Amino acid sequence: MQHLSVLLPEAVDALVTDADGIYVDGTFGRGGHARAILGRLSPRGRLIALDRDPAAVASAAGDAALAADPRFTIEHTAFSAMTATLAALGVSRVSGVLLDLGVSSPQIDDPERGFSFRFDGPLDMRMDPTRGESAAEFLARADERHIAEVIRDYGEERFALQVAKALVARREGGRPVRTTGELADLVAGAVRSREAGQNPATRTFQALRIFVNAELEELEQGLSAALALLAPGGRLVVISFHSLEDRIVKTFIAHESRSEFDRRAPFAAPRPQRLRALGRVRAGPTEAATNPRARSAVMRVAERTDVPLGEGAAA
Numbered sequence: 001m002q003h004l005s006v007l008l009p010e011a012v013d014a015l016v017t018d019a020d021g022i023y024v025d026g027t028f029g030r031g032g033h034a035r036a037i038l039g040r041l042s043p044r045g046r047l048i049a050l051d052r053d054p055a056a057v058a059s060a061a062g063d064a065a066l067a068a069d070p071r072f073t074i075e076h077t078a079f080s081a082m083t084a085t086l087a088a089l090g091v092s093r094v095s096g097v098l099l100d101l102g103v104s105s106p107q108i109d110d111p112e113r114g115f116s117f118r119f120d121g122p123l124d125m126r127m128d129p130t131r132g133e134s135a136a137e138f139l140a141r142a143d144e145r146h147i148a149e150v151i152r153d154y155g156e157e158r159f160a161l162q163v164a165k166a167l168v169a170r171r172e173g174g175r176p177v178r179t180t181g182e183l184a185d186l187v188a189g190a191v192r193s194r195e196a197g198q199n200p201a202t203r204t205f206q207a208l209r210i211f212v213n214a215e216l217e218e219l220e221q222g223l224s225a226a227l228a229l230l231a232p233g234g235r236l237v238v239i240s241f242h243s244l245e246d247r248i249v250k251t252f253i254a255h256e257s258r259s260e261f262d263r264r265a266p267f268a269a270p271r272p273q274r275l276r277a278l279g280r281v282r283a284g285p286t287e288a289a290t291n292p293r294a295r296s297a298v299m300r301v302a303e304r305t306d307v308p309l310g311e312g313a314a315a
Contacts, residue, residue, distance in 0.1 A: 004105075004291045005032030007239055007299050010281050011098060014301045015237045016040040021095025024086070024229070025049040026079030026222060028056050029104040031066065037098070038071060046071050048086060048094075052078040052128040053107065078128075080221035083228055096235040097226040101219065101245050103127075103209070105293075111180075115209060117201045120181035125209045135208045139183075140176045144168045154216075154244065155207030159191045163204055166190040180205075206242070219245060223252045227274060230304035236275070239299045246298045253277050253302045275302040 005011075011033060015023065019042040025034045028049040037047050049072065051057055060066050060074040077085050079099060086092070107113050111121030114135065123136040139147065144164045152160035166186050167177060177183045184201040191200040210216060226236050236253075240246040256275040278301040283294035 004293070005029075005036075006100070006291060006294045006297045007281060007283055007287070008032060008036055011100070011237050011239060011299060012036045012040060014278070014281075014299070015096040015098050015235050017233065017235060018045075018095045020044040022046045022048065022091060022093070024082060024094050024097045024226070026082060026097060026226070027051060027100045028060060028074060029100065030056065030059055030106060031063065033098055033100060034060075034066075034072070038069060041071060043071070047073070048089065048091065049074040050077050050079050050082060050085065052076065054128065054130060055106065056104070078218055078222075080218045080225060082222065083225045086229060092229070093231040094229045094234060095231060096237065097230065099219075099222060099226070099238045101215070101239060102241040102293075114180050115205070117180050117184035117199060117205055120179055123178055123180055123183055125212045127213045133212065135212050136176070136178050138208070138212060139167055140171065150211045151204050151207045153207070154210040155203035156244075157191075157203040157207065162190040162192070163187055210244070216244060216248060219248050220252070223249065227256060227304070232304055232306055234304045235278075236302045236304070237299065239297055241293065241296050241298075246300070249300050253300060257302070272306050274304065274306060276305045277302050
């Protein structure tokens with residue numbers, strides 16, 4: 001399946017306010033947003049792309065147009081490390097940061113990556129298969145309580161305990177789950193009721209993917225890193241695909257859009273407002289009809305501002 005970048009024109013319109021600016025695409029994927037951003041930049045502009053998936057970095061390196069564009073740089077790293085990565089490139093301030101969260105179609109469609117129950121393959125699920133523990137390795141060593149917590153907290157699965165019990169029972173019987181097909185079949189037997197139009201393994205697969213890749217922790221660190229890099233007037237644009245991600249983004253923007261007093265120092269000046277929320281965007285009916293990933297997408301936009309409340313900045 002071809003990867004279609006979600007909310008492409010909306011994201012680029014919100015992000016690029018200065019054609020001469022430096023921008024960060026924290027999730028290059030297959031470059032849909034990156035190419036559109038470059039299309040808005042002048043010869044003096046610059047785009048630094050990041051991705052922790054070696055296959056995504058290789059796809060950028062193999063693109064002749066990107067490789068020949070002096071405005072474009074790609075680094076193999078997670079966006080949570082963008083501050084140090086950009087510092088090594090001599091960049092301390094940027095005009096905008098884009099984060100397009102979740103998995104891409106090429107990752108889902110490759111059975112060897114283990115992201116999807118649509119294909120049988122190794123139960124890996126790592127965004128960067130060169131680092132960390134695979135989903136199969138986690139399930140081979142974690143206890144029932146930990147497995148249940150992961151599936152419940154990250155997948156919001158009502159039958160998390162039943163799935164965990166079945167996984168541990170199979171493991172103790174000498175047949176640990178090692179493939180996506182084995183996991184999907186096991187979950188189908190453990191989940192007693194099914195949501196219309198949804199495979200019963202959907203929530204468990206989501207939970208394991210989020211956990212294995214520490215996606216929520218990466219997001220929290222990435223948002224803080226983006227805020228530290230944004231110049232005044234710079235834009236933060238985040239596209240999320242499920243409620244756990246969107247809640248983190250919404251809470252972060254809301255917190256940084258307030259001026260706060262330190263209760264331990266009541267006479268000190270308040271910490272100034274650092275962001276101004278600019279809006280929340282959903283895909284329109286045409287995009288939602290043609291791109292299934294767009295149906296759950298939520299894009300939030302904020303602008304960096306160091307003006308304290310009461311001096312012209314809107315909350």
